Amino acid sequence: MSGRTVTITEVARHAGVAVSTVSYVLSGKRTISAGTRRRVLDSIDALGYHPHAGARALASKRANVIALVLPLRAGMHVPVLMRFASAVVTAARRYDHDVLLLTADEGTDGIRRVAASALVDAFVLMDVELDDNRVPLLRELAEPSVLIGFPAEPAGLTCVDLDFAAAGGQCVAHLAERGHSRIALLGAPAVVYERGTGFARRTREGFVAAVAAHRVAGVALPCEETFDEVYATLARLLRDQPDLSGLVVHNEAAVGHVLSALRQLGRRVPADVAVVAICPDDVAERASPALTSVLIPAEEVGREAVRLLMEKLDGRTVPDATLLAPHLALRAST
Amino acid sequence: MSGRTVTITEVARHAGVAVSTVSYVLSGKRTISAGTRRRVLDSIDALGYHPHAGARALASKRANVIALVLPLRAGMHVPVLMRFASAVVTAARRYDHDVLLLTADEGTDGIRRVAASALVDAFVLMDVELDDNRVPLLRELAEPSVLIGFPAEPAGLTCVDLDFAAAGGQCVAHLAERGHSRIALLGAPAVVYERGTGFARRTREGFVAAVAAHRVAGVALPCEETFDEVYATLARLLRDQPDLSGLVVHNEAAVGHVLSALRQLGRRVPADVAVVAICPDDVAERASPALTSVLIPAEEVGREAVRLLMEKLDGRTVPDATLLAPHLALRAST
DNA sequence: GGGGAGTGTCGAAGCGCTTCGATGACCGGC
DNA sequence: GCCGGTCATCGAAGCGCTTCGACACTCCCC
Numbered sequence: 190m191s192g193r194t195v196t197i198t199e200v201a202r203h204a205g206v207a208v209s210t211v212s213y214v215l216s217g218k219r220t221i222s223a224g225t226r227r228r229v230l231d232s233i234d235a236l237g238y239h240p241h242a243g244a245r246a247l248a249s250k251r252a253n254v255i256a257l258v259l260p261l262r263a264g265m266h267v268p269v270l271m272r273f274a275s276a277v278v279t280a281a282r283r284y285d286h287d288v289l290l291l292t293a294d295e296g297t298d299g300i301r302r303v304a305a306s307a308l309v310d311a312f313v314l315m316d317v318e319l320d321d322n323r324v325p326l327l328r329e330l331a332e333p334s335v336l337i338g339f340p341a342e343p344a345g346l347t348c349v350d351l352d353f354a355a356a357g358g359q360c361v362a363h364l365a366e367r368g369h370s371r372i373a374l375l376g377a378p379a380v381v382y383e384r385g386t387g388f389a390r391r392t393r394e395g396f397v398a399a400v401a402a403h404r405v406a407g408v409a410l411p412c413e414e415t416f417d418e419v420y421a422t423l424a425r426l427l428r429d430q431p432d433l434s435g436l437v438v439h440n441e442a443a444v445g446h447v448l449s450a451l452r453q454l455g456r457r458v459p460a461d462v463a464v465v466a467i468c469p470d471d472v473a474e475r476a477s478p479a480l481t482s483v484l485i486p487a488e489e490v491g492r493e494a495v496r497l498l499m500e501k502l503d504g505r506t507v508p509d510a511t512l513l514a515p516h517l518a519l520r521a522s523t
Numbered sequence: 524m525s526g527r528t529v530t531i532t533e534v535a536r537h538a539g540v541a542v543s544t545v546s547y548v549l550s551g552k553r554t555i556s557a558g559t560r561r562r563v564l565d566s567i568d569a570l571g572y573h574p575h576a577g578a579r580a581l582a583s584k585r586a587n588v589i590a591l592v593l594p595l596r597a598g599m600h601v602p603v604l605m606r607f608a609s610a611v612v613t614a615a616r617r618y619d620h621d622v623l624l625l626t627a628d629e630g631t632d633g634i635r636r637v638a639a640s641a642l643v644d645a646f647v648l649m650d651v652e653l654d655d656n657r658v659p660l661l662r663e664l665a666e667p668s669v670l671i672g673f674p675a676e677p678a679g680l681t682c683v684d685l686d687f688a689a690a691g692g693q694c695v696a697h698l699a700e701r702g703h704s705r706i707a708l709l710g711a712p713a714v715v716y717e718r719g720t721g722f723a724r725r726t727r728e729g730f731v732a733a734v735a736a737h738r739v740a741g742v743a744l745p746c747e748e749t750f751d752e753v754y755a756t757l758a759r760l761l762r763d764q765p766d767l768s769g770l771v772v773h774n775e776a777a778v779g780h781v782l783s784a785l786r787q788l789g790r791r792v793p794a795d796v797a798v799v800a801i802c803p804d805d806v807a808e809r810a811s812p813a814l815t816s817v818l819i820p821a822e823e824v825g826r827e828a829v830r831l832l833m834e835k836l837d838g839r840t841v842p843d844a845t846l847l848a849p850h851l852a853l854r855a856s857t
Numbered sequence: 858g859g860g861g862a863g864t865g866t867c868g869a870a871g872c873g874c875t876t877c878g879a880t881g882a883c884c885g886g887c
Numbered sequence: 888g889c890c891g892g893t894c895a896t897c898g899a900a901g902c903g904c905t906t907c908g909a910c911a912c913t914c915c916c917c
Contacts, residue, residue, distance in 0.1 A: 246577030
């Protein structure tokens with residue numbers, strides 16, 4: 190079983206056919222009679238054969254591996270990243286591909302290296318910034334790629350993401366429908382906006398647009414992630430706008446602090462202040478009270494990114510932009 | 524630059540040497556004169572040559588890729604995992620290896636598959652359980668492996684981890700020195716203990732042993748991760764033991780809730796209750812007040828795991844167990 | 858000054874797979 | 888009963904690299 194490695198030659202001998210026949214059974218690129226196919230497949234699992242990945246890559250010019258490039262930076266929300274990563278791996282396996290993990294340490298050199306050495310066939314980039322230095326490189330590379338998130342200039346690239354503008358808008362619409370006429374958005378830390386991270390900005394834009402459309406009063410603020418800062422921000426907000434009754438929180442690390450701070454400020458949720466979060470479901474469910482939220486559909490985004498990548502690998506053309514619709518889950522906080 | 528792929532043959536022609544000479548320059552397995560080496564290296568970067576990973580793997584029987592196996596389960600603290608992962612990638616690159624990401628979805632089949640297909644040379648397993656079904660498989664595989672965490676029966680395996688028993692003990696010692704004579708450990712959710720996760724149990728054992736050694740009163744409780752459960756647990760604890768003045772928290776997701784709950788229960792930190800956490804530094808620093816903590820040295824663990832793996836790949840023998848000493852950082856909460 | 862003992866380099870044989878062109882066998886139509 | 892056309896299979900030529908044995912030099916000691 191786990192003895193010496195079994196080669197295609199041994200399978201061929203065992204099944205009494207030529208090596209090429211075994212190869213064609215495996216790839217399905219030529220017609221093979223049912224009988225022969227059966228015999229070959231039986232030999233394959235009698236011997237426990239697995240094709241040698243390197244040999245296959247060499248002969249076929251396809252490694253059947255994709256690279257997942259994930260920078261790990263401050264302010265990024267790690268659990269979400271991890272769920273993306275997991276979704277990408279699972280999806281890739283469904284297309285018979287494996288996933289090589291690349292981090293930011295090596296920068297663009299890492300991308301160049303694995304592309305040039307034919308270690309991978311294609312790239313999935315996560316946590317894309319508006320002005321991302323990996324983007325020009327990707328443009329000049331022959332290997333196809335899909336970005337999770339949108340850079341400032343996405344022309345000619347394939348990008349997938351949650352439609353954050355719609356998500357921001359949906360939160361406003363929800364609060365407006367519930368009769369709240371003065372609301373606020375607590376967003377990412379200021380540094381994230383400055384870095385130009387797309388999803389933070391687009392949520393804010395969606396929020397601002399929806400506030401206008403629904404004729405409610407709304408203000409968008411960045412929000413640091415320590416309890417003290419959250420408390421201070423909320424205290425100021427509620428002092429200046431005592432009739433504020435709706436809050437949109439788009440900052441996963443701060444949601445817990447927001448609820449604690451409201452508690453300490455003597456505001457009940459949802460009786461005094463309704464809260465909607467944009468965050469993963471598990472965070473929303475674990476909070477108390479459980480939060481009405483727009484979830485970040487990590488699994489769906491990952492799956493879609495891989496699907497698009499496989500289309501491109503097969504030479505098909507795919508749409509530049511894929512925006513996944515937000516979905517609001519009602520819970521106790523509104 | 525990013526044109527057709529450059530092969531070793533072209534490098535050899537460009538430098539006016541044999542293909543094998545180029546190979547020896549690259550591998551250093553035979554002596555090459557300084558002049559020839561220079562000429563070859565110059566040609567290599569004049570042409571932008573990168574060895575073809577598949578061809579290399581085929582000829583040398585080494586893929587220069589290691590697999591990182593990380594199950595993604597409930598109760599696991601994801602940001603920590605991610606830091607391990609990142610550390611492993613960085614460390615692997617220093618040994619000129621890349622990292623293939625494997626998740627739990629495929630179970631042991633995935634491990635078997637990538638080993639048999641020679642996609643990877645070795646394995647790093649994360650989040651190892653006391654009774655882990657991947658462990659027997661690893662034992663029968665020819666490829667070396669290193670586990671991050673300890674299974675129940677670690678004989679013959681190479682394992683690396685923070686010394687959690689020492690960490691638990693160190694927290695107790697710290698509180699005891701500060702004069703607290705009645706303390707409690709809030710640990711992982713009950714399900715984590717039931718699953719037999721090693722680090723949770725070992726922390727508890729270290730806590731219990733240290734409590735006895737320091738002659739203080741101490742109780743260890745599992746701790747769920749919702750605010751309401753944390754609140755209820757603490758309320759009960761403080762009602763039954765009003766003179767409880769020290770708390771060890773070994774549950775990253777719950778630390779925030781613990782502090783909120785103490786606030787609501789009218790206990791000041793550290794004046795009424797001193798709190799020590801076992802968690803990553805960033806979590807401890809972001810809490811308010813900042814928590815005295817034993818950090819989980821993810822980078823160090825990842826680096827050490829890879830170092831041991833490379834030793835094994837080179838045929839050297841390494842110690843079975845590597846326990847990294849805990850390090851307590853003093854902050855405002857004690 | 859002839860015989861080892863290095864040094865530095867080359868050529869060729871694989872590594873395990875895919876793929877192309879060739880070869881039979883078999884079929885129906887005239 | 889011969890011809891063109893499928894269908895199923897085979898053999899061989901690579902893919903780009905490593906590695907082994909061979910070879911030609913140089914050096915130095917007796």
